[in-house]
Amino acid sequence: MQIRDVNIRLFSAAGGLVAIFIAMVLCACNGNDMNRGDDALRIGDYDRAVTNFSKVLDKEPANRDARYGLAIAYYAIAEDRERLREKTLESWERTVREFKILSVVDSSDKIKPMYSTALFYLARAMLAENAQAKVLPLLDQSITLDQENYFSYNLKALILTSLGETDEAKKIYAYIVTREPKFASAYVNLGNLYWNAHDYESAWDIWSMGHEALPQDAVLAKWTRVAEDSLKAMVYSGKL
């Protein structure tokens, strides 16, 4: 009887160890998929990265690294399409969906900047498809996720401008150039606002300020010069 008990205990222990072993082997397989996905991501083979991270997620849907890797791969694919001027709405929708799931798995601040940027891109892609698209909630979410995502601020200000809320837009642009003096678009767009309101002097002030901060920026240099010339013309014509 005792021998049987000892054997049962031994076999139970061995069985447990074998189960752990199998689990470890499965994890090891996942580990290999992870490594392959990471390698693919690093060298820009984003489609293969998607495949490998997806394999890991098939077995471990809550695997944070695999989920983050997949989101990054989608992000990179979408961004590549941006550069090629292709339609990107679907890509960004997929990317944002992945980040949304990731945010459940990983509540740390680590993923927020990229998630925020993905939301900005999604909003822009939606506008590209439909100029009347309601994207302000997306941009607000983007800003909430990353207070330093000035692209989202900038796009929000543009939309507010189109909605006639120029004062609010001006505040946002002013906020951007105060926090990030090298953000050229904010200077351009704020100057544009003034120009549109026939406040050419203020437009020149803003563009020239931007040109001073970013002397290499061709757009700011161009419009600073145009504003100067226009102001001179107005002086010569007696309108100013």
Added chain:
Amino acid sequence: MRKSEKTLLDSVTGGCLLHQGGEASIYLLNIGGASYILKWYNDGYSFDEDVVERAYKVRTPGLYHVEEWGKRNGNPYLIYDYVDGFASDKLGRIPVAVALVALRQVASTLSALRKQGVSHGDLSPANVIFTVENARAAGERAKVAGFGLRSVVIDCGIVGPGALAYAAPERFQGRHADEKSDLFSLGLLLYRWIAGEDLISAEGYEQFAEQMANVENLNVSEKLYSTLAFDSSEGAVQLKALEALWAGLLRSDPSERVEDFDELDEIIEIALDKVAGGEISLAAHISQFLESRLAETENPDFNGSVTSDNTVQKVPNALEKGLPFVVCKKNNWLKWGALGALILILILIVLLLSSGTMSFGIDATGDRLLKRSRSMEPSTESEKTPDLKVDSLLLELPVPTTE
């Protein structure tokens, strides 16, 4: 029972039956490569647990070490260390000088036991082991005590009168063993060693009881002389030297026996002086005895008698059929070895996994991509947004004409 998580009995990897007696069966066990003796009591027999527990505290080279005792499946058992030597009942006639040295050693051991309040109660030639191997590698202590001979007493704590041929008369009356009864037994033991036969032969309990009660009627010296072993001037000296011992030990009335083991020691010392004729001669006697016994162990056919319980035995490394208890299978170490190897493999896999799944590259890649996309964005925006609007506004502006 000695307290331990796992008993020695559970750790037995090999064993064989040495001797099957009326009181108990004796087994030689292999426990972790070391040899032990298991005394497995038959139904109706047991040992005095209190005696065993107190004897356990006595650590003297002349006493066996009980390592574990208790009950298994209702059967009492004892496990004690294997004494590599000869049970003295298998040695035939022993030279008087050697017998006296052995008796002195046994008396010394019994004295140590007595200090723990323990009397042996079952002294017999079978329960005294003469060690040979230890004597050959004798340390100084062994040389001083017995010139290479060591006598080890085993099996104390029996319930009952013990071996009838060596039991004191009062033991047949149901009295517990005490120092006096052990002293009586020592007298009979000495006779057996010297004569090679028991002083009292009888059939059955009653006859033994009667003869023990009338032991004074026996002329021990005459009986020894009749064995023809003392038919010389030297033999006469020996018989004369031994008389004080018979007179002090073989008395039916306990009060007439020597006072204690210390007094016995003095009497033995006097007898040894007369018999051995000095230490050098004594050492020679013992050395000769040990050498002759050593030759016997190297010749297994010698008398065909030196192969019983507690004689030199090969430690069994496999279980034989008929062991009265259930033990671990002999190759448990293999199982544990396999488990250990498995655990080692698992640890290696875990380490492998740790290096595989702890992917710090994902975050770094994410950071790099984010940085790239945010540094790219300003030029795109700045190119696009103002282009249209500023250009269209310019159309409304007056164009300088003078430049």
